[in-house]
Amino acid sequence: MAVTPATKLDARRLRADFPVFDELVNGKPVAFLDSAASTQKPRQVLDAMREFYEHSYANVHRGVYTLAERATAGYEGAREKVRAYVNAPSSREVIFTRGATEALNLVAYAWGLDNLGPGDVVVITELEHHSNFVPWQFIAKKTGAEFAHIPIDDLGELQLDALDEIATRGNVKVVANNLVSNTLGTVNPVEKLATWAHEQGAIMVVDAAQAAPHRKIDVQALGCDFLAFSSHKLCGPSGVGALWGRRELLEEMQPFNFGGEMIRSVALDRTSWNELPYKFEAGTPAIAEAYGFGVAIDYVSEIGLDAIEAHEHELVVQAMDALAEIPGLRIFGPPAERRTGIVSFELENVHPHDVAQILDWEGVAVRAGHHCTQPLMTRLGVAATTRASFYLYSLPEEVDRLVAGLLKVRKTFA
Amino acid sequence: MAVTPATKLDARRLRADFPVFDELVNGKPVAFLDSAASTQKPRQVLDAMREFYEHSYANVHRGVYTLAERATAGYEGAREKVRAYVNAPSSREVIFTRGATEALNLVAYAWGLDNLGPGDVVVITELEHHSNFVPWQFIAKKTGAEFAHIPIDDLGELQLDALDEIATRGNVKVVANNLVSNTLGTVNPVEKLATWAHEQGAIMVVDAAQAAPHRKIDVQALGCDFLAFSSHKLCGPSGVGALWGRRELLEEMQPFNFGGEMIRSVALDRTSWNELPYKFEAGTPAIAEAYGFGVAIDYVSEIGLDAIEAHEHELVVQAMDALAEIPGLRIFGPPAERRTGIVSFELENVHPHDVAQILDWEGVAVRAGHHCTQPLMTRLGVAATTRASFYLYSLPEEVDRLVAGLLKVRKTFA
Amino acid sequence: MSELDQLYREVILDHYRNPRGHGALEPHDAHAEGQNPLCGDEVSIFVRFADDGETIDEIGFEGRGCAISQAATSMLTELVKGRKAEEVAVLPKDELLEEIGIPLTPIRLKCAILGLGVLKVALHRAKGTPLPEEWRTLENELRLADD
């Protein structure tokens, strides 16, 4: 990656923001290499949420009194931060959800149920996370649409040659893809897919859960129609995430959840919906969490996404080089140049859960499993992999500890 | 109410747990009389969540390492607390959702879409919150089922005489009701409705959003099939709530949201679901929030629901007596004996938003609006009401301040 | 907050109790209605132009709702009478808000500008010009266009 960030980030200094790194696990400082699953939280976010609860908490919207006004301002301020973060045209196009998963379900249900039918094709990829796979599989089945996938090559890169054949199967109506694969770290050619999708008259749905925390996102430059991501993978609290959608599409759609705040008027015989974005935010939202999400966006933005990307790139190069030296270790996915800070691998004759267990005893936290990408596992011919993933607070010596731990695993199982 | 709590609660002492009460609003300590919309949070909950983020945070499930184990134990521990709180038979029947609204949507979609059709009747009441009204209205329309409502009398009490006629309209399949009305405070005869529902072969869905924070809930004694409530109305964080459902029903149902954690296996052609409750918890849940919800349940349980109920009853009696003295003020709903700590009223010739605005200048926070119960507003013949609502930290002098404020409003608009 | 309180009483309440320009105008040259779903406020505005077809000669309104929405609409009628339609169609909302003079939180702001939004819709409709973007958003929120 030819990114030269204005300022290089100082991970050692940033770690001071994260209380969890004072923690000892099995007597050792924790080397947290599972940020792709969820990141740790900086003091700034935790402090701000505490402040919010202590001075500005009430239910949002409709409240006339001061605390309710403050809470609403905090909540709506976060919406504007999300808008700016992904360069969306309007904050009315930003919907708070529980996370990327709910955001993708919202699109699948609220757009899919009314716009798909027999003869239509929903296109996903072989390396989708289940959250951008199963909702479409369900809605396709429910509506009678065909469910097609773009295959990958042995390095985990999308085989766009397959598109022509897919287009012959019917009216392509949806193309859904993750911008970054959570298992392989692959950066996918979403712009190209968006162009193709629009040529087919389809919408382009982007799962940015693994992209938004790690690299600059611009929904207008991507040319997509929907984009989803989660707060908890971006230094923010759990329980909140965002969907951005193109206004014209959102306006045409029926709501997904129904209840308080999302209606304009309710009568026994007839109900009409509130304006955007409230139409899609039924019930009391994750108020303090959305506020904290906004603070996390500030935190990450201040460090700079270019700096984060460059930092993770250094770590992934270091990791891939070192792992390649371990006998019997096989790395999945593309070269470091075409991935983010994620490395999945297998160690010959050792089950990934045993790898992770022994690494944990060394204070190294990695994830073992299918990473909610079973179709990809099937394609790779494995049941599970071990995955290390980095973030802005990751250190080169944590990569060293990973490598030392793996050597120990090998010795244990020799 | 003939409740004699073992220990009377000391609201003045409890207030020390709530940092927000140190806050001045417009130069005055805040008299927060909007707990029905959302409650304030005690230090105990805020501290515990902070602790959790600092020492035990990671994504839950599947993680082999120590932090993930701790996070999972915290999250699953909260599920057990919810189970005990409503006396559910098994914690596998407890599903974490964003709140009551999402819980009710889950039932409406996942049970309703597959079990309703033309000739079937969905029964709600005239005093439902939109969250237990609009989802059923939508699903009834989508499936061709009839949407019927139980009317109320002038005091806001359900007219159960209407049930016989409703039963003649088709196969009653769903009866949905709130245990306590958020606008009137009415305690509804849910046990009776549940018996009737089961006689009809229908399921009984209980919206306990306004009940669970204020009085003991026992799903087995209620005889219902589903019960929903929110954390944020119960001293807990926003962004989380719970659905309890009868196991046999949950097991037969399709999932609602699709994605990570809720599947057993995914393939391009076929997907099977995880066991309960995970089948219904797609994606990363509100981890720290569920944990905080559990701590809030501990907090409230330790004070004792009988004591809370008795305390609120004293306040509502005081409030209703004093409000009745204000000329031109009309109180809606039943006598204090048949309601919780909620009073909705209108002041002749003054719009509720003006009432709330002027009260806010006096540091008194009340809600003005339709309280997401527009059909009830229509029945009462008003566009909006002003509502005061109490909780364990409410004080008699806050009621006095409300009354003084209202006299000032009257003077202002005289 | 007794100054605010004072203001609420004096400025707003006077207009609320004795609305200027109250009542429908028949016939009229421009008309629109709007609602603020939040408070249930409703405003219906009627305009008659002078012979030049440009100057707002007479303006009347009917409505119900909170004191802010009704008082603000009353103040608005005083503010625009005698001015050119063209000018009023682009009148910045701050001009009205200054007139109202009390600080408004975002939620009450919508009450305050309901009448102005309705008037703009009426004028743009009468002149066949498009409503500016800022107000198109409000058009949705405030249901300005509903007849």
Place this chain on the structure above:
Amino acid sequence: MSELDQLYREVILDHYRNPRGHGALEPHDAHAEGQNPLCGDEVSIFVRFADDGETIDEIGFEGRGCAISQAATSMLTELVKGRKAEEVAVLPKDELLEEIGIPLTPIRLKCAILGLGVLKVALHRAKGTPLPEEWRTLENELRLADD
């Protein structure tokens, strides 16, 4: 944690590398299979009774998965051989866990008891008795009943 580490190596790894009772038994009197979807662990157990129709005379298993699941199943075969089916069908899981001897977090516990669950299903099926409630839950989680 080098003691734990030690144990992992010594007890578990020995059984993992040299599973006792490995292999299918044909013919057999009792059989069941199970999976732990979490780790993808799979275990298939075969039992032959002695002439009394009660004593576990021979027990064999096939499987793949993490060291814990495979080693625990191997240890299980040693633990139950020669015991009565009736007794093993209600064997408390703690007896096996003591044998394993390393502390297990909830997630790894499922790996450890997979084999025991499968064995219980096999025995209860052969005897026509119902699986106890505790294991019925696991039956679902561990897909014990899948053939």
